[in-house]
Amino acid sequence: EPEVTQTPSHQVTQMGQEVILRCVPISNHLYFYWYRQILGQKVEFLVSFYNNEISEKSEIFDDQFSVERPDGSNFTLKIRSTKLEDSAMYFCASSWGTGESETQYFGPGTRLLVL
Amino acid sequence: AQSVTQLGSHVSVSEGALVLLRCNYSSSVPPYLFWYVQYPNQGLQLLLKYTTGATLVKGINGFEAEFKKSETSFHLTKPSAHMSDAAEYFCAVSTSGGGADGLTFGKGTHLIIQP
Numbered sequence: 265e266p267e268v269t270q271t272p273s274h275q276v277t278q279m280g281q282e283v284i285l286r287c288v289p290i291s292n293h294l295y296f297y298w299y300r301q302i303l304g305q306k307v308e309f310l311v312s313f314y315n316n317e318i319s320e321k322s323e324i325f326d327d328q329f330s331v332e333r334p335d336g337s338n339f340t341l342k343i344r345s346t347k348l349e350d351s352a353m354y355f356c357a358s359s360w361g362t363g364e365s366e367t368q369y370f371g372p373g374t375r376l377l378v379l
Numbered sequence: 380a381q382s383v384t385q386l387g388s389h390v391s392v393s394e395g396a397l398v399l400l401r402c403n404y405s406s407s408v409p410p411y412l413f414w415y416v417q418y419p420n421q422g423l424q425l426l427l428k429y430t431t432g433a434t435l436v437k438g439i440n441g442f443e444a445e446f447k448k449s450e451t452s453f454h455l456t457k458p459s460a461h462m463s464d465a466a467e468y469f470c471a472v473s474t475s476g477g478g479a480d481g482l483t484f485g486k487g488t489h490l491i492i493q494p
Contacts, residue, residue, distance in 0.1 A: 268422075295479045297479070297481060299481070299482075305486070306469075306484045306485065306486045306487065307423070307469060307471075307482075307484040307487075308484070309481025309482060309483065310481075311481075312479035312480070312481055313479070314479050319479035320479055320480060320481060322481060355422060355423065357423075359479075362479055362480070363411075363430075364411075364430040364431065366411065366473065366479075366480075367425060367428060368425075368482060369425070370415070370422040370423040370424070371422050372420075372421055372422040373422050
């Protein structure tokens with residue numbers, strides 16, 4: 265069964281450094297998403313991406329964040345100048361469509377720790 | 380704007396007993412509703428979803444949920460709990476607007492199965 269994959273599974277970085285989290289969505293999916301889950305809190309939507317541009321974004325997704333689909337398979341989340349509060353589990357998801365076709369399939373997540 | 384409330388951060392049931400996890404939502408437009416399960420150190424797996432049509436939806440692993448518009452609820456049930464059902468369960472809502480909406484999640488309910 266096709267699945268969303270994410271790398272790395274864990275990343276530790278120093279405050280102020282840039283990190284790139286990588287995702288490979290399901291191959292025929294057209295919509296891509298990033299979410300984060302701070303320890304002990306709910307899963308929060310960050311951004312959605314379609315046709316090589318951002319479709320929707322939340323208040324959390326400020327100028328510190330950017331997304332890119334650099335090639336036909338990868339979908340990345342870049343966090344510039346990381347802060348302590350960026351420590352969280354980051355989930356990538358993809359879906360074939362929207363509306364009734366919107367079933368988002370999630371990857372296993374990347375646990376980011378900012379020291 | 381939409382929101383999700385899951386009553387009970389922890390629910391404990393005996394093996395073989397009925398499982399009932401509560402979810403209430405608010406949405407200004409007809410909602411799409413989802414239940415996801417998260418096993419330890421894994422990503423989010425879709426259990427079931429409601430978009431339109433029949434209000435009782437069946438999912439994987441014997442779970443089902445009923446959409447009740449008058450009560451703005453989408454409670455998850457399983458007639459007989461199994462030890463393997465122990466996990467974190469998330470209710471989520473998206474709008475039917477057709478864009479690549481992010482899901483809005485509840486805080487989750489940790490299901491504990493007593494032997």
